[in-house]
Amino acid sequence: MAAKRVAETDEPLSRRVVPRLFDYMDSLSDKKEKTVDLKTPEELYDIFRDAGIPLELGGATNGKPGQEIVHPDALCKSVDLLLKYSVRSGSPMFFNQLFGKAHDVSVAADWVATSTNTSAYTYEVAPVYTLLEVEVLKKVAKVIGGAFADAHDGLFVPGGSLSNLYAIHLAHHRADPELAKRGAVGGPRCVAYTSDQSHYSYLKSSRLTGLGSDNLVKIATDECGRMIPEKLEEAILKTKSEGGKPFFVGSTAGSTVLGSYDPFVAIAEICKKHGLWQHIDGAWGAGAMLSPTQRHNMAGCELADSLSWNPHKMSGATLQSSLFISRHRGILEQVCGTKAAYLFQPDKLNANLDMGDKTIQCGRKTDMLKVWMMWKAQGDAGMARTVDHCFNLAACFAKTIRDDPSGQWELAYEPSCTNVCFWYVPPQLRPFKFATASQAQRDALHQAAPRIKSEMQKQGDALIGFQAVNGRPNFFRMVFASKDDLDNADVVALLGRIAALGEKLCSDIVVN
Ligand SMILES: *Cc1c(COP(=O)(O)O)cnc(C)c1O
Numbered sequence: 001m002a003a004k005r006v007a008e009t010d011e012p013l014s015r016r017v018v019p020r021l022f023d024y025m026d027s028l029s030d031k032k033e034k035t036v037d038l039k040t041p042e043e044l045y046d047i048f049r050d051a052g053i054p055l056e057l058g059g060a061t062n063g064k065p066g067q068e069i070v071h072p073d074a075l076c077k078s079v080d081l082l083l084k085y086s087v088r089s090g091s092p093m094f095f096n097q098l099f100g101k102a103h104d105v106s107v108a109a110d111w112v113a114t115s116t117n118t119s120a121y122t123y124e125v126a127p128v129y130t131l132l133e134v135e136v137l138k139k140v141a142k143v144i145g146g147a148f149a150d151a152h153d154g155l156f157v158p159g160g161s162l163s164n165l166y167a168i169h170l171a172h173h174r175a176d177p178e179l180a181k182r183g184a185v186g187g188p189r190c191v192a193y194t195s196d197q198s199h200y201s202y203l204k205s206s207r208l209t210g211l212g213s214d215n216l217v218k219i220a221t222d223e224c225g226r227m228i229p230e231k232l233e234e235a236i237l238k239t240k241s242e243g244g245k246p247f248f249v250g251s252t253a254g255s256t257v258l259g260s261y262d263p264f265v266a267i268a269e270i271c272k273k274h275g276l277w278q279h280i281d282g283a284w285g286a287g288a289m290l291s292p293t294q295r296h297n298m299a300g301c302e303l304a305d306s307l308s309w310n311p312h313k314m315s316g317a318t319l320q321s322s323l324f325i326s327r328h329r330g331i332l333e334q335v336c337g338t339k340a341a342y343l344f345q346p347d348k349l350n351a352n353l354d355m356g357d358k359t360i361q362c363g364r365k366t367d368m369l370k371v372w373m374m375w376k377a378q379g380d381a382g383m384a385r386t387v388d389h390c391f392n393l394a395a396c397f398a399k400t401i402r403d404d405p406s407g408q409w410e411l412a413y414e415p416s417c418t419n420v421c422f423w424y425v426p427p428q429l430r431p432f433k434f435a436t437a438s439q440a441q442r443d444a445l446h447q448a449a450p451r452i453k454s455e456m457q458k459q460g461d462a463l464i465g466f467q468a469v470n471g472r473p474n475f476f477r478m479v480f481a482s483k484d485d486l487d488n489a490d491v492v493a494l495l496g497r498i499a500a501l502g503e504k505l506c507s508d509i510v511v512n
Contacts, residue, residue: 016076024083028090028101029485034460035091037084044085053078087463092486093494096463098256098284100482103316105377109370110318119363120156121356122343126366130353133368139375140309140325143289146302147327154325155332155358156367160283161201163308163324168192168205168248169360170306170326171277173335175247180335184210191215191239194250195227197260199281202250215244224414225260227251233270240274248277253298253307254285257469257477259417261285264300271305280307283322285417287314291384294391297417314390314418315383316482317370332358390480394418396488397478400495407431408499412475420478421469424448424498426506434472444511446473451505452498462494 027033039047048055053074058067088094090101113129123130133156141148157163173179176187184190192211194202196218206216217239220231236246249271251262264280271278280286280301286309288294289301301307306326311317326332337357339346344357356362375383398420401409407430412421425432429445437445449466453476456462465477476498480486 011072013072013075016072017079020076020079020083025090025104025107028088029092031092031485031490033088033091035093035463036087036457036460038457038460039085047085048078048081051077051081053081092483092490093462095478095480096465098310098313098479098481099316099319100480101316101485102318103374103482105374106316106318106321106370109373113366113369116366118366119356120366120368121354121359121362121364123350123353124348127350129366129368130355132372133355134353136368136372136375137323137325140323141327144302144307144325148302148325151329152325152327153329153332153358154323155355156364156371157322157324157359158361158365159320159322160199160281160308160310161204163283163310163322164199164201164250164279164281165205165208166324166332166360167250167277167279167281167306167308167326168202168209168211170328170331170335171248171279172209172211174277174328174331175245188245189215189243190247191217191244192248192250193217193219193232193235193246193276195219195221195225195252195255195262197221197225197227197255197258198250198252199256199283202281221260224416225255225258227262227267229263229266229270232267233274236270236274236276246274246276248279250279250281251304252285253280253282253288253301254417254419256284257419257467258413258421259285259415259419259479261288261297261416264298264304268300268303277306278304280304283308283310284313287311287387288391288417290315290380291387291391293384293388311371311374314481315374315386316484317374320365321367321370323371336360386482386484390418390483393480393483393486393488393491394420394478397480397491397495398422400492408502409495410434412469412472418480421475422478423473423475424452424502424506426502426509428507428509429511438511440511442471442473444509447509448502448506449474449476452476452501455501455505456498461497 045055053070089099094100118126120126120129120133137154141152157166172190175190179187190211202216203213206213217235219227219235222228239246249267251264251267253261268278286307288297308324310322312319312321336359339357344351344354394415398415401411401422408425410423410425410432412423423445426448429441432445453466466474467477468474
């Protein structure tokens with residue numbers, strides 16, 4: 001008799017799970033639901049064990065039996081528990097990260113992509129997906145404008161960090177054409193530049209590409225976190241005078257903490273003058289290009305050599321939806337291609353459409369469907385509306401802070417993108433002005449945000465990140481991403497709850 005592979009049941013598990021997902025998604029817009037039902041790792045192990053579906057996969061070690069077949073009822077139970085104890089990133093009160101609620105259309109597209117289960121490397125196994133990728137990239141190129149609209153190359157990639165890696169990788173090979181064969185040893189000392197507010201993926205990329213962190217120069221930023229072009233040019237000239245080869249500027253559209261947009265036009269001029277590749281890391285803030293009213297933040301983006309954008313952040317596509325695009329047609333295959341004979345046979349049908357040799361990976365998810373379907377479902381106007389709503393909420397939040405006369409709020413930075421960085425100031429520390437505050441006052445204020453955050457986490461109230469940057473004590477970073485379910489009244493009410501918690505939890509903070 002053949003071994004039984006799964007427990008006997010009439011119904012495929014997916015049919016039992018999907019209705020649970022509909023219920024879950026319906027519950028996300030309920031403003032009374034907690035953002036998280038916080039548990040310790042030990043508690044989670046106990047909860048799953050008590051429900052009859054322990055987290056451990058039984059192993060056949062020390063003579064004990066291995067993992068037994070689990071009944072579908074128990075698997076459904078595990079899904080229920082997983083949904084209950086996962087962080088509800090789709091909650092209107094989730095502000096912890098640069099993503100938020102998954103758009104319904106994107107969830108549907110993801111299910112489709114999962115069900116068709118294919119890889120976006122060849123037309124042969126992904127005909128429609130291949131064409132959709134071409135079309136989405138074409139649309140994005142048009143939105144960027146300039147030379148991108150005439151010619152471009154691009155890919156959906158697994159995340160903004162990888163997108164930035166592609167940019168450095170391509171630019172590096174362009175600057176040093178022997179690199180692919182010779183390797184970095186014996187070649188020019190290539191040097192890249194990013195701002196001191198840029199994403200840490202540039203540092204990782206400098207290691208991965210063999211540049212080394214010594215050859216990734218951090219450029220100072222102004223009071224809003226924007227790269228200072230004069231400092232960039234100084235650094236380029238310094239590298240040249242030392243015999244190095246400047247080749248790449250990683251500029252940022254919407255820096256992760258402050259939301260700052262670098263001055264792209266000024267940077268483009270410097271890059272042109274000195275022959276550098278300009279990349280724009282717009283993982284977070286490039287969504288502004290979709291909105292006629294916010295497009296000005298991206299002024300000059302069409303002059304760059306390449307750009308990253310994560311539709312899974314502000315626009316509400318499901319994780320992950322990230323794209324890399326360059327205005328240099330053919331560059332991806334030129335640099336990344338290896339012509340693997342088993343996959344990319346030149347003499348098979350439609351081989352010219354294969355995307356797979358452009359990548360640094362092999363198999364690749366069909367992420368383009370989500371963005372294509374969202375764009376079709378919402379039109380340009382809908383894509384812009386999501387972005388505008390996030391910017392409007394941020395403006396309302398910042399205005400409430402500015403207009404409050406009590407001194408309980410202070411902006412840590414002038415807001416950019418949809419990031420509002422602010423302090424709650426306990427009564428005994430008011431008025432707090434960073435520029436004139438003593439170190440002791442700053443140290444005291446540093447304690448406030450973590451106290452408030454952990455209490456909000458325990459209560460399942462809003463999840464908001466905090467951090468200390470450039471010597472500024474811990475401040476909250478409020479970010480608005482995919483916030484269609486949130487309105488101005490919610491935002492004002494949230495500030496009220498933070499203030500109430502602050503009064504309660506911070507009264508014993510003293511200035512030493
Ligand atoms: C989020 C972010 C990234 C990284 O994107 P992942 O998709 O998380 O890898 C890069 N740069 C900026 C500015 C970001 O905000």
